[in-house]
Amino acid sequence: MQFKQIAGQAAIKQRLINTVNENRVSHAQLFLGPEGSGSLALAIAYAQYLSCEDKQPGDSCGVCSSCRKYQKLAHPDLHFSYPTFGTPKETAIDFIESWREALLENPYLSLDIWTSYLDAGNKQANINIAECHQIIKKLSFKPFESKYKVLIIWLPEFLDKQGNALLKIIEEPQPNTLFLLVAQNQDQILNTILSRTQLVKIPVLTYEEIKAELMQNHHQTEFAAAEIAYLSNGNLTEALAMLQQENKSYHTLFVQWLRLCFANKGPEVMAFVEQASKMGRENQKNFLRYGISFIRECCMLMSDAGSLVHLPAEELDTAQKMTKVMTLSMAQAISTELENAHYHVERNANPKILFLDVSLQLIKILNFKTLPQGTLYIPN
Numbered sequence: 001m002q003f004k005q006i007a008g009q010a011a012i013k014q015r016l017i018n019t020v021n022e023n024r025v026s027h028a029q030l031f032l033g034p035e036g037s038g039s040l041a042l043a044i045a046y047a048q049y050l051s052c053e054d055k056q057p058g059d060s061c062g063v064c065s066s067c068r069k070y071q072k073l074a075h076p077d078l079h080f081s082y083p084t085f086g087t088p089k090e091t092a093i094d095f096i097e098s099w100r101e102a103l104l105e106n107p108y109l110s111l112d113i114w115t116s117y118l119d120a121g122n123k124q125a126n127i128n129i130a131e132c133h134q135i136i137k138k139l140s141f142k143p144f145e146s147k148y149k150v151l152i153i154w155l156p157e158f159l160d161k162q163g164n165a166l167l168k169i170i171e172e173p174q175p176n177t178l179f180l181l182v183a184q185n186q187d188q189i190l191n192t193i194l195s196r197t198q199l200v201k202i203p204v205l206t207y208e209e210i211k212a213e214l215m216q217n218h219h220q221t222e223f224a225a226a227e228i229a230y231l232s233n234g235n236l237t238e239a240l241a242m243l244q245q246e247n248k249s250y251h252t253l254f255v256q257w258l259r260l261c262f263a264n265k266g267p268e269v270m271a272f273v274e275q276a277s278k279m280g281r282e283n284q285k286n287f288l289r290y291g292i293s294f295i296r297e298c299c300m301l302m303s304d305a306g307s308l309v310h311l312p313a314e315e316l317d318t319a320q321k322m323t324k325v326m327t328l329s330m331a332q333a334i335s336t337e338l339e340n341a342h343y344h345v346e347r348n349a350n351p352k353i354l355f356l357d358v359s360l361q362l363i364k365i366l367n368f369k370t371l372p373q374g375t376l377y378i379p380n
């Protein structure tokens, strides 16, 4: 993860970069920040910067061999420790694949998200004694490839008294070993650990930072971004969850629309047109924009660029099914229709006529295999 991929926090980023360039990296640091502030992402970006082979003035290079491994969270000198919910014998390494997946999908992971990712329900989260022994074992080796070996402990609040087993290694680690603890509640961390770490306070994100992030990286209009930023209270995890909630209902509606057009069901299509015309302009624009990006993801699946697709599991499943009944040129034609519709909504077109017109075009594209302009559709 690079610093530039993380929302806001310009001052902290600069401060972290300075510690590396001025050679004053403290070997045990506690990143303390509220949920949704990006503290875990910052710790990873910091570690990546530290081991980057071609450091740029304001960020890691992102392309060297170390950065490439860091970006997959799979560098042999990067270790993670985090709460798990299993038996006392299970440790973080048993869940590493899920961890990488969850974190790559959402670098603003919260304990709630992690719990549901592992389907852990009401089970108690903890970092158990077996994990502490694992940590000690892992850190007794020298780094494999980098100058530094880094251990990121996420939510050390869940280290019970057994965490004291780590004191010696935190106090006198092997040379070039770095501990980054990422916590939310200072009060819940063992004092013995607290006193051995240097504190890096991560502030809550500002309204402006969240709004900018939603507009730049999540295709939100200024209006929609402002509303979510206001409601999220500086918590980006929360903001992203709201976005997903919104996308989820757009997803259902959009797929339903395509199905109706595909089945060429007149009365139901009319009911959809009625519903869409009452959504309000901002909502209509967001809905169309959702459709455009969903179709774009379908196009990537059809072009064998599946690794670039970032859809939640349920939407990915639908997209995969759709690619079986849709060709690339159909998808492109649908996308053009949606782009046009978006353009006209922005210019105050009558929503009922507009959605009816787009629906008719979609029926044509999906059924009659002719492009809207009347050109003949030639299957691949």
Ligand SMILES: [Zn+2]
Pocket: 051, 052, 053, 054, 055, 060, 061, 062, 063, 064, 065, 066, 067
């Ligand atoms: Zn690099």
